[in-house]
Amino acid sequence: MRPQKVIDKExxxxxxxxxxxxGYEGASLNDLAQATGLKKASLYHRFPEGKQAMANAVMDHTxxxxxxxxxxxxxxxxxxxxxxxxxxxSNIKMFYDEGNKDCIFRALSMQAGLTLFAEQIKEGMDAWVSTFTAIGLALGQPEQDAHNNAVQALIEIQGSLIVSRGMNDITVFENTLKNIEVRYLKE
Amino acid sequence: MRPQKVIDKExxxxxxxxxxxxGYEGASLNDLAQATGLKKASLYHRFPEGKQAMANAVMDHTxxxxxxxxxxxxxxxxxxxxxxxxxxxSNIKMFYDEGNKDCIFRALSMQAGLTLFAEQIKEGMDAWVSTFTAIGLALGQPEQDAHNNAVQALIEIQGSLIVSRGMNDITVFENTLKNIEVRYLKE
DNA sequence: GTCTATAGCTAGATAGAC
DNA sequence: GTCTATCTAGCTATAGAC
Structure with missing residues (x-):
């Protein structure tokens, strides 16, 4: 078998x-080919189901x-x-490149994308909430508070990414992460 | 002159x-024609500069x-x-149809849209922050707090719209508005 | 001012050589 | 497995009749 020109991870x-x-509609096959270093036909060889399968793979990988x-x-x-x-x-900050990169949930949750990826977006957000709830509990928060604080953290991360981008000021994102930390640790 | 079939407001x-x-790329001229009840060519008569001018008009109108x-x-x-x-x-809640409608800032701030509408998005967000800052001051908050609280309110509104959509649960948005009110009024 | 018809292009996707 | 070449459908935009 001929070897892959570009490994899956890249x-x-x-x-x-x-x-x-x-976003989903904004991403063209030409964009995707250029970003991966493969030609369109080669992308289709890896993803016979086409663009939607590519986005699905991105969701899974992320x-x-x-x-x-x-x-x-x-x-x-x-x-x-x-x-x-x-x-x-700290890892979240890295994940979003200090606030310079968008969230894939947000990018894929405009109308066309939302209908295609609703399940994965919901699962992903549930996972974030569960994880933050767990750390709230470990810090001694009552269960209801831990859940509410987890949802609140998710809201603030998503919102601060939007506002950072809109106001062209990544300190909004950085301050939000700092505030989340301070709020969790002072309780 | 022949009268307009559809008035500007509609x-x-x-x-x-x-x-x-x-979003910007996701909105096709066919979508726009159907939603307005006009044919594509009639839309171009009203907006000789094309799709970008239509989105600009939407930003101004909003x-x-x-x-x-x-x-x-x-x-x-x-x-x-x-x-x-x-x-x-209460008016914000109505504006977003209880959390069922997206924010135009978010919709137009993906890559292609962001480069086209960056200025208007920034101005719009600045206006929200100024307005919330003013009400914070009126409620007796120190200036720096009033500003921070205003940015925080914008973040939470934007974030809760994303999370409401992603988790398919508009109570997230409703609770966020309630929390903002409680927080402002208890200080 | 609105319409039908269409130009010119790019989208996602496929065929077949290597 | 990757490529060039190509298909069809959809896109933004325009021409010209009414």
């Missing part, structure tokens, strides 16, 4: 960059990255809850 | 629905609506600051 990285910055990095650091049993929170928020 | 309403739900309704109710000198806040948040 290809997924390119696809992810395009979908998260342009979910795994979040699981292996952000979730893992937030739930790491070897660290104190306080340290886990700091590590997790 | 036409803009249709254009707005499409752009805010589908800005005016926000100015005439949300900003006005938040700054209305005949009411107490407390009542103004309640009225303003």
């Amino acid at each position: 290809m997924l990285s390119g696809l992810t960059d395009v979908f998260r910055s342009k 979910g795994k990255w979040v699981e292996d990095n952000i979730v893992k650091s937030l739930l790491d049993a070897d660290e104190s809850p306080q340290q886990r929170l700091k590590n997790g928020l | 036409m803009l309403s249709g254009l707005t629905d499409v752009f805010r739900s589908k 800005g005016k609506w926000v100015e005439d309704n949300i900003v006005k109710s938040l700054l209305d000198a005949d009411e107490s600051p407390q009542q103004r806040l309640k009225n303003g948040l």
Whole structure:
């Protein structure tokens, strides 16, 4: 068999960059081909189901990255809850490139994308809420508070990315992460 | 002169629905024609500069609506600051149809749209922050707090719309508005 | 001012050589 | 497995009749 010109990991990285910055309809096959270094026909060889399958793969890949990095650091049993929170928020900051990169949930949740990826977006958001709820509980918050605080953290991360982009000021995102940390640790 | 088949206000309403739900690239001329009840060529008669001019008109029209309704109710000198806040948040809830409709800022701030409408998005967000800052000051908040709280309110509104959509649960948006009100009024 | 018809282009997707 | 070449459908935009 002829070897892959571009390994899966690099290809997924390119696809992810395009979908998260342009959204589903905004991402053209030419964009995706250029970002991966493959020709359109080669992309179709890897994804016979086409563009939707490419976006699905990006969602899965991103979910795994979040699981292996952000979730893992937030739930790491070897660290104190306080340290886990700091590590997790630090990884979140990296994940969004200090606020310079968009969230794939947001990018794929405009009308056409939303109908195609609703399930994965909901699952992904549920996972974030569960993880933040767990750390709230570990820090001694009552269960209802832990859940509410988790939803609130998700809201603030998503909102601050939008506002950072709109106002062209990534300190909005950075301050939000700092506020989340302070709020969790002072309770 | 032959009369307009559809008056400007109705036409803009249709254009707005499409752009805010589908984004800039996702909104096709066929979508826009259908939503307005005009044919494509008639839309081009009204907007010789094309699709971008249509989106610009939507931004201007939305800005005016926000100015005439949300900003006005938040700054209305005949009411107490407390009542103004309640009225303003109530109008915001209506503006987003209880959390069922997307924000035009978000819809137009994906890559292609962002480069085209960056200025208007920034101006619009600045206006929201200024308005909320004013009500914070009227409620006795120190200037720096009033500004931070205003940015925070914008973040939470934007974020809760994303999370409401993603988790398919508009109570997230409703709770966020309630929380903003409670937080402002208890200080 | 609105319409039908269509130009010119790019989209997503496929065929078949290598 | 990757490529060039191509298909069809949809896109934005325009021409010209009424």
